[in-house]
Amino acid sequence: MSFVCLADFQAHAREHLSKSTWDFIDGGADDCFTRDDNIAAFKRIRLRPRFLRDVSQVDIKTTIQGEQISAPICIAPTGFHSLAWPDGEMSTARAAQAADICYITSTFASCTFEEIVTAAPRGLRWFQVYPYPNRELNKQLIQRVESLGFKALVMTLDVPTSGNRRQDTRNKLDLKTILLRKDLRFPEERHIASDLQMSPFDASFCWKDLSWFQGITQLPIILKGILTKEDAELAVKHNVQGIIVSNHGGRQLDDVAASIDALTEVVTAVQGKMEVYLDGGIRSGNDVLKALALGAKCVFLGRPILWGLACKGEQGVQEVLNILKKELHTSLTLAGCRSVAEISQDLVQFSRL
Amino acid sequence: MSFVCLADFQAHAREHLSKSTWDFIDGGADDCFTRDDNIAAFKRIRLRPRFLRDVSQVDIKTTIQGEQISAPICIAPTGFHSLAWPDGEMSTARAAQAADICYITSTFASCTFEEIVTAAPRGLRWFQVYPYPNRELNKQLIQRVESLGFKALVMTLDVPTSGNRRQDTRNKLDLKTILLRKDLRFPEERHIASDLQMSPFDASFCWKDLSWFQGITQLPIILKGILTKEDAELAVKHNVQGIIVSNHGGRQLDDVAASIDALTEVVTAVQGKMEVYLDGGIRSGNDVLKALALGAKCVFLGRPILWGLACKGEQGVQEVLNILKKELHTSLTLAGCRSVAEISQDLVQFSRL
């Protein structure tokens, strides 16, 4: 089988994973409207390419939070990579390091954070964190990842409770058991898993509690999940360092706008006071180009990374990233942009549909 | 089979009911455009969730006409429940009482109203009434249900004549015979059935006749079927106590707007002078959330209750109600609302489609 585009990895992964694992990775909340609209919404946006510009040298490098990355294409936090490939996040981390992009490691990694860092010591990594009812646990986790060299904290906002994924219910998927399974190589995190059995996240966590986090770390704090101008303005007011516009891949509240449809509202509200990123629905270089044209500094990949892992492990993740980087390079060249700095909103228009 | 969402009940009911019963329950008028658009219209509305609010305690209780209910999810009037489950409305009434919500009993119940009340004596019940040409019959019915403890009258406006349901015609469905069938346990209402054989409803009934009804009862009067601002304004002028925005599940005039599309027009016209409810197309907690965000005080379920009955009787209706209540609880939590009072119109936007 040839792997020419991300959809090829999707098709191959679907064939090779067990049904319940595929459903867990692929699933969205309720009717999966938002999951599917994340893809469809990109298709409703037209590009406006410019010609007769010198595009003999096209450079897709950029920076996030001041750190250089080889392309505005990074890895979103997703859990349980061992479900897709035996050594899980270690492979992901190696591929990210090889690709010279940022990998946001999930709290629900199936390897220890130490294993991940050891696997790819020079990689740029951010850490995804949930607020726990036991704030002390948060403090320990944050200090631990800080000392491991993670460069930013990504706080996931959209899980005050779990989304309603019907297929996982039908499959009787038991993530707590997965967390405790031996082959997930997760010895040190077992207390987290145990703790999560009681009350996974702190649903009472709110804006005023942010300052506690800001007080215990020097790392920049990125809020993941914001979809409205109202929350974007509150984020500015609370002095965080970034926003990831995201709907959790359509896995939490269904029927919200596609990420790319929510992006403009957030970017406009933020007025350049912090970096805005996006995840959800990125499947091609053109999608990256559209997100950047609408104001994203960088995009993050969720499911496609797991497809890459499921197909070929580290090698698969590298191929997924390389395909997308190559497509983005082509997209910039064909659109008349020499660098990500030259990508402006004039490059897109919403279709009449 | 697992029953994870309302669609599971629908699929199972379709398999287990006879074709003509399924067609009767499922059918819409003419081309079934409005029946189907009731569902599709909800999907055209996007949610705008808010985050970092304390949603550790979410309460979905509300009131209708001053009576407390456990959730803004009640049971719309539909006839002939014995078609779906042997003891018909008695099961429905027990499930409604267990769920602590309101059950609007249909004039065309296949149990006597006394049986229904006896089955679930503590349940909150409203009574659905048609204007009859024989006004004395209306008076007897109303006094009877008033003395049985029904708390409001729901006048169905949209049946001056029967809708044109092609499948029922093809199936030669004979509702009069059903009304007179022994196994429908309907001895006391036989005179109604006989009377209906002549002239079922009073097509001459109009706004000025409302005062006659207001004169013979102390119960609040709710008008069911209003779809326009013009009629909403007349309802205000005629001092009724509530409106159910409804198109009769798409079973009367086809090609009218989906209930949820008509809701805003009615809510705006009413200007808060009475409670506005909605039925038609509610299939998930998000649908309830959208209806409330657009101004409904409560929603009513039609077909899903019959699916629940057909699958498991009282137990099925309870499961349908519980799934929806649980979904609504999750929807509120994920949208950042602690109570139905916190649901505002900012929570929704119409999609660009």
Added chain:
Amino acid sequence: MSFVCLADFQAHAREHLSKSTWDFIDGGADDCFTRDDNIAAFKRIRLRPRFLRDVSQVDIKTTIQGEQISAPICIAPTGFHSLAWPDGEMSTARAAQAADICYITSTFASCTFEEIVTAAPRGLRWFQVYPYPNRELNKQLIQRVESLGFKALVMTLDVPTSGNRRQDTRNKLDLKTILLRKDLRFPEERHIASDLQMSPFDASFCWKDLSWFQGITQLPIILKGILTKEDAELAVKHNVQGIIVSNHGGRQLDDVAASIDALTEVVTAVQGKMEVYLDGGIRSGNDVLKALALGAKCVFLGRPILWGLACKGEQGVQEVLNILKKELHTSLTLAGCRSVAEISQDLVQFSRL
């Protein structure tokens, strides 16, 4: 088989006619976009029903050009009815007379006009006419039908040349041969057929030539095929008596607007100075109601009449008309209108799509 709606006649006719006859009846020009959009456009219009009006007596009678008809549902001119039923237009005429509505007889009738009149002497009939290069032929025809009691002339404007119907080309359909075929009972019209072999219609015919027709007849002249405000204004200026908004069932120029979408533009331009009618896409009582709400005085049926003929001859046409009349009666009742005079534009809104 039960015949519950017009679509039942369509399905049955498709099964029983030869492929080339079915294709000829069913076909549209080019990609059949407009043929199909004639139907789809009606579905994009929503009805706004009003309630609590006295609709115990609903009357669907109306008049066209001062003549009373039992319903605003008449028969559009279509040719070659013998293809669908042996005695062709004689059956159509009998059914129209029985239904008490107007039948526009086509120049390409497969019976002689005398046979048609003899078959149904009391029916209201208009005559459809093309401008011929040989104007004398027009004069003879018009005087002939005038003396036969036809009450108006319907000039078809949209055939300066034949539309491009691909299926007829593939089927090598030869209408000239049909015109000359013995079993079409067409002896007296053979000279027309012969004449048509040379140059069927006068493509040079234009606005200034209308006065010649107005000079040779006292009959009202109705222009069929107008789709724009510009042509509607010219029709007013040239003192004709009516317009049929029509795209020839999508059989002439493809990609024009659906009839119902063009209606408002024409009605607005005409400013009540003449009656405006519509054909194209009428398949249900709701369609008739929508057309009247948007300003049509009456609608005309094309293909459904041929389906009725093909299924059951005169009886089939009567059933088609009766179904539609019954549906319209129900639609008016359910929409709160006692008569066609009470149908106003407030009754419809275009959907957000």
Added chain:
Amino acid sequence: MSFVCLADFQAHAREHLSKSTWDFIDGGADDCFTRDDNIAAFKRIRLRPRFLRDVSQVDIKTTIQGEQISAPICIAPTGFHSLAWPDGEMSTARAAQAADICYITSTFASCTFEEIVTAAPRGLRWFQVYPYPNRELNKQLIQRVESLGFKALVMTLDVPTSGNRRQDTRNKLDLKTILLRKDLRFPEERHIASDLQMSPFDASFCWKDLSWFQGITQLPIILKGILTKEDAELAVKHNVQGIIVSNHGGRQLDDVAASIDALTEVVTAVQGKMEVYLDGGIRSGNDVLKALALGAKCVFLGRPILWGLACKGEQGVQEVLNILKKELHTSLTLAGCRSVAEISQDLVQFSRL
């Protein structure tokens, strides 16, 4: 098999070409969105025909760059015609000459330019050129085709790099090998093929380099690929003689607007200062009519010419052109236009979709 419309040629060609050749001809970039939208966009435009005009004589002749052509329907540059028919561009040239329209010969012709001219010495031909890194090669090519009687240079702007056609990658299509294949009768161009192996086009080519081309030729220069008003204004400023609004048949940057959707923006920006043409999605006479109504002086056909070649060689191309000319003649007649000069923007409206 009957060949009644262009789609018939498409279906037949698909059956008779090898998969890899069909894929190469049919393919679009990435998800083929733009390729397909080129077709769909025409279908979203409605025609507004006018009647009662003298259309007994309809003339579809026009001129481009001052040269008369029999219809505003010409041949866009596409490469490697030998893939579709043995003697390749020689057949295309003969058919174009017979049809009396313009044939834009591709740089990647599989016959020598001399062979093409010899095959059809009286045909109107333009030459499609890419800017090469080796400018001397461009100069030789241009002087050669100028002396061969080509009348204009069409500079393709949208290939600073190749589009990402997934099927060609899967098929391991090797165009360089094709260029060097003996049976492509391409002896004299082998140095081009060799040169292309290094660096096909000059991605550094930009607006200021245009003057070099303008300095070495007297031929009018047409820019192919412009899609925005910004580039259209630059084209005016740089004194070129024409623009072909084109997205390269959806083969370069995917997700750009359909050609017909971009046309109005370009025509408006150009303000009549040069001729504007269009390619992409023309499949019927109505499509040509719409393009002209929106301001195109002429349209160019890409894939349909290759379908014609693949089906019947020269004869097939002639049939494709004749079908389209006949359809355009019919479209003008039915729309009330006597000549291309009478086609105005009033003839179209965008649908509500």
